[in-house]
Amino acid sequence: xxxxxxxxxxxxxxxxxxxxxxxxxxxxxxxxxxxxxxxxxxxxxxxxxxxxxxxxxxxxxxxxxxxxxxxxxxxxxxxxxxxxxxxxxxxxxxxxx
Amino acid sequence: xxxxxxxxxxxxxxxxxxxxxxxxxxxxxxxxxxxxxxxxxxxxxxxxxxxxxxxxxxxxxxxxxxxxxxxxxxxxxxxxxxxxxxxxxxxxxxxxxxxxxxxxxxxxxxxxxxxxxxxxxxxxxxxxxxxxxxxxxxxxxxxxxxxxxxxxxxxxxxxxxxxxxxxxxxxxxxxxxxxxxxxxxxxxxxxxxxxxxxxxxxxxxxxxxxxxxxxxxxxxxxxxxxxxxxxxxxxxxxxxxxxxxxxxxxxxxxxxxxxxxxxxxxxxxxxxxxxxxxxxxxxxxxxxxxxxxxxxxxxxxxxxxxxxxxxxxxxxxxxxxxxxxxxxxxxxxxxxxxxxxxxxxxxxxxxxxxxxxxxxxxxxxxxxxxxxxxxxxxxxxxxxxxxxxxxxxxxxxxxxxxxxxxxxxxxxxxxxxxxxxxxxxxxxxxxxxxxxxxxxxxxxxxxxxxxxxxxxxxxxxxxxxxxxxxxxxxxxxxxxxxxxxxxxxxxxxxxxxxxxxxxxxxxxxxxxxxxxxxxxxxxxxxxxxxxxxxxxxxxxxxxxxxxxxxxxxxxxxxxxxxxxxxxxxxxxxxxxxxxxxxxxxxxxxxxxxxxxxxxxxxxxxxxxxxxxxxxxxxxxxxxxxxxxxxxxxxxxxxxxxxxxxxxxxxxxxxxxxxxxxxxxxxxxxxxxxxxxxxxxxxxxxxxxxxxxxxxxxxxxxxxxxxxxxxxxxxxxxxxxxxxxxxxxxxxxxxxxxxxxxxxxxxxxxxxxxxxxxxxxxxxxxxxxxxxxxxxxxxxxxxxxxxxxxxxxxxxxxxxxxxxxxxxxxxxxxxxxxxxxxxxxxxxxxxxxxxxxxxxxxxxxxxxxxxxxxxxxxxxxxxxxxxxxxxxxxxxxxxxxx
Ligand code: SF4
Numbered sequence: 019x020x021x022x023x024x025x026x027x028x029x030x031x032x033x034x035x036x037x038x039x040x041x042x043x044x045x046x047x048x049x050x051x052x053x054x055x056x057x058x059x060x061x062x063x064x065x066x067x068x069x070x071x072x073x074x075x076x077x078x079x080x081x082x083x084x085x086x087x088x089x090x091x092x093x094x095x096x097x098x099x100x101x102x103x104x105x106x107x108x109x110x111x112x113x114x115x
Numbered sequence: 116x117x118x119x120x121x122x123x124x125x126x127x128x129x130x131x132x133x134x135x136x137x138x139x140x141x142x143x144x145x146x147x148x149x150x151x152x153x154x155x156x157x158x159x160x161x162x163x164x165x166x167x168x169x170x171x172x173x174x175x176x177x178x179x180x181x182x183x184x185x186x187x188x189x190x191x192x193x194x195x196x197x198x199x200x201x202x203x204x205x206x207x208x209x210x211x212x213x214x215x216x217x218x219x220x221x222x223x224x225x226x227x228x229x230x231x232x233x234x235x236x237x238x239x240x241x242x243x244x245x246x247x248x249x250x251x252x253x254x255x256x257x258x259x260x261x262x263x264x265x266x267x268x269x270x271x272x273x274x275x276x277x278x279x280x281x282x283x284x285x286x287x288x289x290x291x292x293x294x295x296x297x298x299x300x301x302x303x304x305x306x307x308x309x310x311x312x313x314x315x316x317x318x319x320x321x322x323x324x325x326x327x328x329x330x331x332x333x334x335x336x337x338x339x340x341x342x343x344x345x346x347x348x349x350x351x352x353x354x355x356x357x358x359x360x361x362x363x364x365x366x367x368x369x370x371x372x373x374x375x376x377x378x379x380x381x382x383x384x385x386x387x388x389x390x391x392x393x394x395x396x397x398x399x400x401x402x403x404x405x406x407x408x409x410x411x412x413x414x415x416x417x418x419x420x421x422x423x424x425x426x427x428x429x430x431x432x433x434x435x436x437x438x439x440x441x442x443x444x445x446x447x448x449x450x451x452x453x454x455x456x457x458x459x460x461x462x463x464x465x466x467x468x469x470x471x472x473x474x475x476x477x478x479x480x481x482x483x484x485x486x487x488x489x490x491x492x493x494x495x496x497x498x499x500x501x502x503x504x505x506x507x508x509x510x511x512x513x514x515x516x517x518x519x520x521x522x523x524x525x526x527x528x529x530x531x532x533x534x535x536x537x538x539x540x541x542x543x544x545x546x547x548x549x550x551x552x553x554x555x556x557x558x559x560x561x562x563x564x565x566x567x568x569x570x571x572x573x574x575x576x577x578x579x580x581x582x583x584x585x586x587x588x589x590x591x592x593x594x595x596x597x598x599x600x601x602x603x604x605x606x607x608x609x610x611x612x613x614x615x616x617x618x619x620x621x622x623x624x625x626x627x628x629x630x631x632x633x634x635x636x637x638x639x640x641x642x643x644x645x646x647x648x649x650x651x652x653x654x655x656x657x658x659x660x661x662x663x664x665x666x667x668x669x670x671x672x673x674x675x676x677x678x679x680x681x682x683x684x685x686x687x688x689x690x691x692x693x694x695x696x697x698x699x700x701x702x703x704x705x706x707x708x709x710x711x712x713x714x715x716x717x718x719x720x721x722x723x724x725x726x727x728x729x730x731x732x733x734x735x736x737x738x739x740x741x742x743x744x745x746x747x748x749x750x751x752x753x754x755x756x757x758x759x760x761x762x763x764x765x766x767x768x769x770x771x772x773x774x775x776x777x778x779x780x781x782x783x784x785x786x787x788x789x790x791x792x793x794x795x796x797x798x799x800x801x802x803x804x805x806x807x808x809x810x811x812x813x814x815x816x817x818x819x820x821x822x823x824x825x826x827x828x829x830x831x832x833x834x835x836x837x838x839x840x841x842x843x844x845x846x847x848x849x850x851x852x853x854x855x856x857x858x859x860x861x862x863x864x865x866x867x868x869x870x871x872x873x874x875x876x877x878x879x880x881x882x883x884x885x886x887x888x889x890x891x892x893x894x895x896x897x898x899x900x901x902x903x904x905x906x907x908x909x910x911x912x913x914x915x916x917x918x919x920x921x922x923x924x925x926x927x928x929x930x931x932x933x934x935x936x937x938x939x940x941x942x943x944x945x946x947x948x949x950x951x952x953x954x955x956x957x958x959x960x961x962x963x964x965x966x967x968x969x970x971x972x973x974x975x976x977x978x979x980x981x982x983x984x985x986x987x988x989x990x991x992x993x994x995x996x
Contacts, residue, residue, distance in 0.1 A: 024738060026722040030229045030255025036719055069574070076573070077566040079726040084735050105738075107726045109252055109566035 019044050019095040019102065021051050027108035028077075029066050033059050042094065048080060049090040051104065066108050077109040125150050132159055132769025134672060134690040135173040136665035138853040139238050140310040140679075141672060142169050143688045143770050144176075153177040153666060153693055158311070161770045163684035165311040171851040173311075175862040179647070179664055180694070182859060184932055186649055186661040187698035189213040197638045197655050199630060200929070205649075205659070210699065213658055214706070217617075217643055218713035221254070224615050225714065229255030233581060233601065233613045233640070236261040239856045240620030242670035242690070243645065243662070243703040247619045249727050250707045253719035257580035258613060260597055262621050268593045269498045270960035271507035275515050277569040277591060279790045280525055281550025281560045281782075282532030284308055286681045287494035289316030291481070291528035294474030294493040296467070297329045297337055298352045298501035298514055304336035305850025307498065308533060312680040326474070328467060330355065330459075331500065333877070333921045334914035335847050345467070346916040349843040349966040351457040352501040353510035354827035355464055358453030360516055361445040362468035369472040371522030374489070375423055378783060379519060379792045380557065381438035382421035383413060384429050389798050389823055391555070392434045400555055403427045403436065413556050413789075437793030437823075441516070444824045456827060458916070471495075475521040475529075483527060484777045488784055491521060492528030499965065500845070505830040505955065507962030508589075512794060512825035519792055525783035531681035536561065536782040540685070541773060545755045546729060550788050557796065558788040567591050572796050575803040577811050578607045583961075586807060587816060589800050590961045595628060595951060598636035608811045616642045619703045620662065624652045625855050625928070625944055628951035628963060629901050645703035648859060649932035661700045666693045668702035669762075671728065671748050682780050686772040687756070689765035705744045717741065730754045797821045797959060820959050831900065831954050835968040840899040842882070843916075844969040846924045846945040849873050855925040858936035867941070873923040874942045876907035878971070882918070883911045888973050893987065896920060896943070899968040900950035906974065906987050907943045920971060939978075939987040 021040045025033055040054050049072070056064040069075045072090065080087045082094055083103050094102040128149050134141045135156070143162030147155040156176050160167035179185075191213070194204035224231050234251040236244035236259075244261050251259040262268075269284065276285045286308065287295050295317075301307050303317035321327065321340075329338035330345045330352055338344040347355065363369055375381035382402040384392040391400035392410070399412040406419025410429035423438040450461035457464075474493040481490035497514040504510060523529035532550075539547040548561030559570040567573065573588040581600030584590045586607075601613045616637060623637070624630045630651070637655040644656040647664050670690035696702065711720040718738030724747065725735050734750035736742055742750075749762040756771060765771070778785045801821020808816060820828075832843055851866050852858060858867075867873045876896065878888065888894060890911045897904045907922070915921050926942020935941075948967050949955070955964040978986045 024718070024722060026255075026719040027252045028255060028257050030225070065576075069571070076568070076571065081725070081735075084732050105722050105725070107252070107722050109723075109726065 019046060019100045021046070021094055021102045021104050023051070023055070023104045023106060025055075025106050025108070029063060029108050032063050032066070044095055044100070046094050047091050048082065048087055048094060051094060052090070075108075079107045079109070081105040127151055131691065131693050132161070132689055132766075133666070133693060134670070134688045135169060135176060136241060136670060136690065137172045137176060137179070137239070137857065138310065139241050140165075140308065140312070141241065141688065141690070142173055142311050143686075144169060144173060145769070146666065146693045148693055151694060153180055159688075159769055162688060163686055163772045164309060164680050166315060168311040168315060170305065170311055171863060171866055172853060172857055175860050176666060178860045178862050179857075180666045182648075184859060184934060185647055185700070186659060187700060188661060189699065190659040191216075192657050199624065199634050199651070199654060201654060203654060203656070210701065213660060214709060214713060217658060218710055220615055220641055221710065221714040225254060225716070228611045230257060230579070230611050231613055232256040232615045232617070233258035233260065235616065235618045235621045235623060237620035237622070237854075237856070238262065239853050240662070240703070243619040243707070245671070245727065246704040246707050247617070249720055249723045250617070250711060252723045253711065253716050257585070258582065260582060260594065262593060262623065262626055268962070269502065270590070270592045270962040271502045271511035271957060272498050273592045274508060274569050274589065274960045275511040276532060277560045277563065278558055279515050279519060280530070280532030281535040281558050281788070283560070283564050284533050284679070285496065285530050286313065286533050286679070287317070287496055288528050288531050288682060289313065289320050290682045291490070291492050292320060292494045293325050293528065294471055295325055295327045296471050296493070296495045296517070297327060297341070298356070298495070298497035299329065299331035299335070299337070300496045300498045300500075301336040301848055301850065302496055304340060306336065306848035309679040316680065326470070332843070332845060332916040332919045333847050336850050339914075345459055345463060348456070348458045348916065348918060349845050350504045350830045350833060351827065352497070353506070353513040353825065354448065354453045354456040355459055356510075356513040356517055357445055357448035357825060357827060358450045358464050359468035359471065360513065360520070361448045362450065362465055363472045363517070364442045364520060365446055367469060367472055369475075369477055370520045371477045371491075372423065374522030375438055375520065375792070376421040378522070379438075379790045380413075380555070380795075381423055381436060381441075381792050383437050383793065383795075384410065384427065384434035385437050385440055385793065385795070386432045386434050389795070391795055392429045392432055395430060401429050403429065441792055441824060448827070471517065472521060475523050477521055481527050483781070486777050488777070488781055489522055489526040490528055491523035491526050493521065493523045494518065494528070494530045495523070496530065500847070503962060503965035505957055505964045506820055506826075506828045507957035508797070508959035509820055509822070509825045509828065513827070516792060516825065519790055524790060526781050531780065532782075533679040533681050534562070536779045536786065537685070538776060538779055540756050543755065543757050545731075550782070550786055552788045555796075556789045558790055563591070565591065570796065572800055575800065575807045577807060578609050578813075581609060581613055583607070583816070586813070587804060587958065587961065589797065589821075589959050592960075594961045595956055595963045596953070596961060598627070598632045598951065601636040601640070607813055612639070614640050616640045618642070618644045618646075618652065619707075620646060620856075622650045622652045622855050624655065625650070625946055628946055628949040628955070630944075630946055632951040645706065649930060650855070651928065651930045653930065653932070660703070660706065661698065663692075663696040663700045663702040665690070667696040667700060668692050668704070669745055669748055670704070671751055682775065684772045684774055686770055687765075688770050691766050702744070708744060712741070728754070794823045798823050815953050816958055818958060820957065830964050830966065832964075832966050832968045835899050837899060840897075840968040840970045841918070842920050842969050842971055843918055843966045844896060844898070844920045844922060844945070844948055845966045846922045849923045849925065852925050855928070858925060858928055858941065859933040861935055864935050864941075871910050872912070872921075874908075874926060874940055875910045876943060877910050877912050877915050877921040879915050879917040879919065880911045880913050883909060886971065886973070888971070893974045893978050894971050895974055896948065897970045898948035898950075899970070900955065901948060903947045905943045905947050908940065908985075920969060939985045
C-alpha cells in the first residue's frame with residue numbers, strides 16, 4: 019500500500035518539504051509508517067515524534083484518512099483501496115501566559 | 116452580512132449579540148448600532164456567566180473603535196535606525212505591497228530555516244493569538260510567545276493548577292465556599308479570570324456568610340472588600356503559608372486522612388535520595404500497606420490501608436511516606452520565624468491557620484444532585500503577586516498544600532480547577548476531556564491552553580527554541596528569557612538566530628521588564644506588527660498593519676478559557692463584527708491566513724487548525740481547498756455543537772449554554788488521579804535539566820529550586836545590600852485597564868484621573884513622613900535592579916505596607932501616537948524599574964520576579980503644572996536619544 023503523508027509543524031527544518039509518500043506492507047500500521055519516516059529522515063525526527071520508545075509525544079497528532087488516531091497499532095490501509103492519506107502535526111512548544 | 120432593521124425612521128437600529136474582547140474574560144455583550152454607528156454596549160443577559168454585566172472597559176469599547184489615533188493604513192519604516200523613542204519615519208503603503216513584502220520574507224526564511232521566525236501575541240487579542248500560534252506551527256518554528264502583561268503571568272500558578280487541579284487556573288467555589296484565603300488575587304474584583312461573572316457570585320457568597328481574608332502588601336481591589344486585610348512584606352507570603360501548614364499539621368493535627376491516602380501521593384514511599392521507591396519490575400511507585408505489612412505498587416487493588424507515617428524497608432532501602440516527610444519538613448517554619456520574615460504577627464498566623472483548617476470541616480459531606488460528596492468549604496487562591504517572585508514555584512506549592520492537606524480541592528466549597536473536566540454538550544458529547552493519570556498515577560490535565568501541559572513530564576532537550584522551554588521542561592507558559600535566546604543563541608547552542616518577528620497586538624517593549632533588553636532583541640530582526648495603535652513597540656517595527664478591533668471582526672470563542680466560572684453553566688458565545696472594518700483596517704486572523712496562502716503554506720495552516728480547534732469530520736479543513744475565516748469558525752461551531760449550530764445560529768442567538776454536571780465541577784471523587792503533595796517529578800526534571808546542561812556546556816538555568824517540598828527563600832530584593840534602597844516597589848492590577856492596551860481610551864482615562872492612586876505612586880503615610888515626603892509631592896524612584904530612575908507623584912495612604920511603593924500597572928506610556936496615554940502625569944511604567952535577567956526569574960516556571968528594591972527621594976525641584984500637564988518626562992531621561 020501507499021501512504022501519502024503531510025508532515026506539518028516542528029519538523030520542517032528536518033524534512034524540508036512537508037509532503038512525502040511511503041510504500042508499506044498492505045497491513046501496515048501507524049507505527050510502521052512512523053518507523054519508515056524515522057529511517058528516512060533520521061533519529062532527530064524520532065525524537066520529535068516519540069516521548070519514549072513506542073510512546074507518542076504529547077505534541078504529536080496523527081490523522082489517518084481524516085480520523086484522529088491515538089493507537090499506534092491501528093492499520094493504515096483498511097477500506098482505502100491501497101492508499102492512505104496521513105496528516106501528522108507536530109505542535110510547537112509554546113511560550114506564553 | 117449583519118442584520119439590520121428599520122425602526123423610528125432610522126435605516127438601521129439594531130442590538131447585536133457578541134463578546135467583549137478587551138480582556139480575556141470575553142463577557143457576552145449586546146451592542147446597539149444606529150445608522151451604522153455603535154452607540155451603546157451592554158452585558159448580554161442571556162449569558163449564564165456575566166448575566167448581563169460588563170465592566171468599565173466593556174462599556175467604553177466604542178471609544179476604542181472610534182479612537183481618532185487608531186492605526187488605519189499599512190505603514191513601512193524609512194529610518195533604518197531602530198530604537199526606543201526613534202522616529203521610524205513611517206510612510207503609507209498599500210496592503211498589496213505590505214503583504215507581498217512580508218510573504219517574500221517568509222518564503223526566504225522558511226526555505227533557509229523556519230525556526231528563524233518568532234511570533235508574539237497578546238492575550239488581550241485572544242483570537243489572533245491562536246491563529247498566530249497555528250501560523251507559527253505551520254511555518255515550522257518553535258518560537259511562539261504570547262504575553263499578558265508581558266511576562267507577568269501566573270506561570271507557577273498555572274503549573275500547580277495543572278498538576279493539582281487538572282486545569283490551567285483555579286477559582287474558589289463561589290456556591291459553597293465559606294472561607295476564602297486570598298493571597299493577593301483580585302478575584303471577582305476587577306482583574307482576574309471571568310471577572311464580571313465571579314464578581315456577582317463572590318458578592319453573593321459574602322452575603323451568604325463567606326469570610327474573605329486577603330494577604331497582600333497593598334490593599335487592592337480584593338482587600339478593600341474583604342473581612343480582613345493582612346499587610347505582608349512582598350515576596351514572603353509563602354513563609355506565612357508554610358507556618359500555617361506547620362500549625363495545621365503539627366499543632367492542630369487537622370488533615371484529611373482519607374483524601375491524603377486515596378487522592379494524593381501522600382502514601383508513596385520516598386527513599387534517601389528523595390525519589391520514589393519503585394517496584395523493581397513495573398517501575399511504579401511503592402506504598403506501604405499497613406494492613407498486610409508489605410510494600411505494594413500504588414495502584415495495587417489489594418492495598419488495605421495506605422500508611423501515611425512511619426519508616427519502612429522497601430526494595431532494600433529505608434523509606435518514609437511522602438506525607439510524613441512533608442509534616443516533618445514544615446516544622447522548621449514556626450509562626451515566630453515566619454513573623455520575622457513576613458512582618459505578620461505570629462498570633463495572626465496561628466489564628467488564620469486555625470480559622471482556615473476548621474472552616475474546611477474535614478470529614479463532612481454534602482449531597483448535590485443526589486450524589487454524596489466531601490464538603491470542604493475553604494479555598495486558597497493566589498496568582499501573579501504572591502507567586503510573582505524568584506522562587507515562584509516553591510511559593511505556589513506552599514499555597515496549594517494548605518488546601519490539599521485538608522482535602523479542599525475540586526470538591527464542593529474548595530478551590531476548583533477552572534474547567535478541568537468536560538463531558539461535552541449533551542447532543543454531541545463535545546468538547547470532552549478529563550484529567551488523567553500519568554504513569555505514576557499523578558494528575559495530568561485533559562485540556563491545556565498550549566501543547567505543553569506540565570504533566571506528563573517532558574524530557575529536557577538541548578535548547579532549540581529561543582524561549583528555552585525545551586530545556587526547562589517544567590515551563591508550561593511564558594518565558595521572559597526569550598530576548599536572551601534571540602540575542603545570544605550561540606551561547607546556548609541554539610543553531611540559528613531569530614531574524615523575523617510577527618506580532619499580533621503585543622506591546623513587548625512595555626510589558627517584558629526592562630524595555631532596553633527587548634529593544635536590543637528586536638533591533639536585529641525584520642519586525643511586522645498587527646496593531647490597532649502605534650504603541651511603543653511600533654518604534655521597533657519595520658511594517659505596521661492596521662488590525663480590526665473586536666467590534667469589527669469575527670473571532671473564535673474558546674470555551675475552555677472563557678467559560679471559566681467553575682460552577683453553574685457551560686456557555687459558548689458568538690464573537691461577531693458590529694460594523695465592517697473602517698478605513699483600511701483588516702482583521703489579523705484573516706491576514707495571517709492570507710500571508711499563509713502567499714507564502715505557500717495554507718495547507719499546513721489548515722492541518723494545524725484542524726488539530727488546534729478540535730475539528731471533526733465532516734468539518735475538517737481540506738489542505739487542498741481554500742476557506743474564509745468565517746467558514747473556519749462555522750466548521751468549528753458545527754464540530755462542537757452539530758450541524759444545526761453553525762456560525763449563523765450563533766449570530767442570531769448569541770449564546771449557547773447548558774448546565775455543568777456535578778461530575779464536571781466537583782470532579783475529584785469521580786476521576787482516579789492523585790495530586791502531588793510531594794513534588795518528586797520536579798526533582799526528576801531538575802536532574803534531567805542538569806544532564807542536558809552538562810552535555811551542552813550551559814551555565815545558566817540553575818536547578819536548586821527543583822525540590823520536592825516547598826521552602827521560603829529570599830528573592831534578590833530581600834538580599835539587596837545597599838541600605839538606602841529601603842523600599843520594595845511593586846505594581847498592582849488596575850480594574851479598569853487591561854495591561855497597557857487601554858490607556859488611550861478617554862473614558863477610562865477619566866476614571867483613572869478621578870481615582871486618587873492609579874496615575875500616582877502610593878506610599879505608606881508614616882514612611883513618607885519619615886522621608887519628608889508629603890501627599891502630592893513628586894519623587895524620584897531609583898531601581899536597585901536596573902539603575903533607572905523614574906518619577907512619580909506620591910499619594911500617601913495607610914493602605915499600603917510601610918516598606919512598599921505601589922504603582923498602578925500599565926501606565927507611563929511614551930508613544931507620541933497615544934496622546935491621551937502619553938502624558939507625564941499618567942502613571943509610571945513599572946518595567947523601567949524591573950530587571951530582566953536570570954536572577955529575577957524562577958527557574959522552574961520562568962515566572963518573572965515582580966518586586967524590586969528602590970530608593971525614593973523627594974525631587975529637589977518639584978515639577979510645575981502647565982496647561983498640558985506636568986513638566987516631567989514620561990520616559991526616564993537619558994533613555995531617549
Ligand atoms: S471583564 Fe473584560 S471582557 Fe468583560 S466587559 Fe470587562 S473588559 Fe470586557
